[in-house]
Amino acid sequence: MRKKICIIGSGTAGLQLAYSLKEEFDVTVIHSTSSDKIRNGRVMSTQVHFGSTRNRENRFKMPKWEDKTLLKSVHMTIGNQKLFVGKLKEPALSVDQRFYFSQCLKDLENKGVSFRLMRVNKSDIESLVDEFDLIIDCTGKSGPLFPFPIEKEISPFQVPQRKCIVGYFLGVKPNNPLGISVTVLPEMGEMFEIPAMTEQGPVTILFVMAIPNRELDAFKEIKHAKEFTNQMKNVTQKYFQGIHERIEQDIFALSDEKAFLQVAIKPVIRKPYVTFNNKLVVGCGDSVFLNDPITGQGCNLSSYCAEQLYETLIQYRDSNWDTQLGEAYWDRTKIFVREVTEWTNAMTQVLPEHIVQLLLTGVENQKIADEVAEWFEEPQKAYEAFFQLQD
Numbered sequence: 001m002r003k004k005i006c007i008i009g010s011g012t013a014g015l016q017l018a019y020s021l022k023e024e025f026d027v028t029v030i031h032s033t034s035s036d037k038i039r040n041g042r043v044m045s046t047q048v049h050f051g052s053t054r055n056r057e058n059r060f061k062m063p064k065w066e067d068k069t070l071l072k073s074v075h076m077t078i079g080n081q082k083l084f085v086g087k088l089k090e091p092a093l094s095v096d097q098r099f100y101f102s103q104c105l106k107d108l109e110n111k112g113v114s115f116r117l118m119r120v121n122k123s124d125i126e127s128l129v130d131e132f133d134l135i136i137d138c139t140g141k142s143g144p145l146f147p148f149p150i151e152k153e154i155s156p157f158q159v160p161q162r163k164c165i166v167g168y169f170l171g172v173k174p175n176n177p178l179g180i181s182v183t184v185l186p187e188m189g190e191m192f193e194i195p196a197m198t199e200q201g202p203v204t205i206l207f208v209m210a211i212p213n214r215e216l217d218a219f220k221e222i223k224h225a226k227e228f229t230n231q232m233k234n235v236t237q238k239y240f241q242g243i244h245e246r247i248e249q250d251i252f253a254l255s256d257e258k259a260f261l262q263v264a265i266k267p268v269i270r271k272p273y274v275t276f277n278n279k280l281v282v283g284c285g286d287s288v289f290l291n292d293p294i295t296g297q298g299c300n301l302s303s304y305c306a307e308q309l310y311e312t313l314i315q316y317r318d319s320n321w322d323t324q325l326g327e328a329y330w331d332r333t334k335i336f337v338r339e340v341t342e343w344t345n346a347m348t349q350v351l352p353e354h355i356v357q358l359l360l361t362g363v364e365n366q367k368i369a370d371e372v373a374e375w376f377e378e379p380q381k382a383y384e385a386f387f388q389l390q391d
């Protein structure tokens with residue numbers, strides 16, 4: 001008999017797990033929002049999928065996306081000084097999660113995966129644990145539903161370090177070569193400009209990461225699309241001239257009424273397994289590994305851990321599923337989780353002097369510029385640059 005797995009949550013982690021596990025196990029996905037509601041709802045993220053994540057999507061035969069907005073570079077600016085354009089090793093892609101998730105849900109349904117549409121409450125979890133051989137908690141930042149213990153050493157923050165202010169816009173001429181633009185404004189925050197694909201076509205995401213209560217934290221109380229657009233215009237004019245110059249004033253607008261978002265995340269990392277009513281439960285994605293979005297690693301970390309969980313479950317397919325499996329999964333993931341987390345946490349603080357010097361070296365040295373771009377696709381390298389050069 002095939003073992004029965006229940007995945008709670010159908011975001012980046014839950015969907016990749018469903019694709020990878022459906023051949024070997026009897027998979028049920030429980031999700032709180034129908035694909036139509038997701039499609040017509042609010043944007044959720046900026047979701048840059050770097051090369052390794054896109055390779056995993058291919059490995060597990062996930063849907064393919066139009067590649068009009070492939071991101072091949074990272075443009076780096078500090079203040080008003082453009083430093084360099086570094087090349088990514090493999091192209092990255094940002095597809096609006098409303099489009100991505102709803103397409104994957106339909107595709108998985110056609111491929112025979114079972115779905116239940118319900119929001120799981122804490123009062124439901126005992127009966128689910130009884131019903132299935134394994135529950136995977138993929139409830140994202142609103143989770144977890146289970147008491148996964150916090151890893152205190154790598155969860156240092158008591159409050160969010162940034163306000164995340166995101167809008168998907170029409171009317172921004174793309175940067176050249178097409179890529180992600182990162183602008184650091186010391187003591188204020190950052191701006192990420194990300195060309196992306198939506199169901200209606202290409203857009204430019206403007207993503208302000210504001211240090212709370214400093215100058216960039218200028219969107220408080222803004223609830224309406226028009227007000228949001230006007231404020232983004234003001235903010236780019238005042239602080240991000242390089243972007244403002246590419247705004248076509250007469251057509252600059254949100255791509256739809258729900259294409260903006262404001263959120264603040266308190267990062268917290270948990271051990272991704274726990275015993276509940278004498279059964280193993282595991283977590284994957286933001287429910288257990290929740291970082292600030294500043295390094296754009298959330299989807300990539302979720303996808304990496306989903307693949308490691310898949311490999312662990314295949315390895316233990318014919319054994320008992322107990323804490324040994326949980327520990328094997330954690331063993332496979334903890335080094336990468338730690339490196340991504342410590343780099344991300346460091347990026348939310350004042351940049352260390354040796355990193356500022358390295359970024360300045362990139363102005364004259366293309367090899368360094370390319371290495372900095374590669375931090376985003378291979379975060380281990382960023383970790384090494386941030387922490388090992390300090391010795």
Ligand SMILES: Cc1cc2nc3c(=O)[nH]c(=O)nc-3n(C[C@H](O)[C@H](O)[C@H](O)COP(=O)(O)OP(=O)(O)OC[C@H]3O[C@@H](n4cnc5c(N)ncnc54)[C@H](O)[C@@H]3O)c2cc1C
Nearest residue numbers: 009011012013032045046047048120140285286296298299
């Ligand atoms: C502003 C912002 C910008 C970001 N930018 C990037 C970026 O550029 N690159 C990147 O890699 N990452 C980025 N991220 C992070 C990335 O979006 C997340 O890390 C990633 O989506 C996490 O995947 P997940 O599957 O864990 O959670 P999610 O994708 O959030 O999915 C969780 C799912 O669980 C469902 N759910 C929750 N609770 C329940 C329940 N009780 N019952 C049933 N279903 C439930 C939700 O409806 C949802 O479908 C960003 C995040 C934010 C907020």
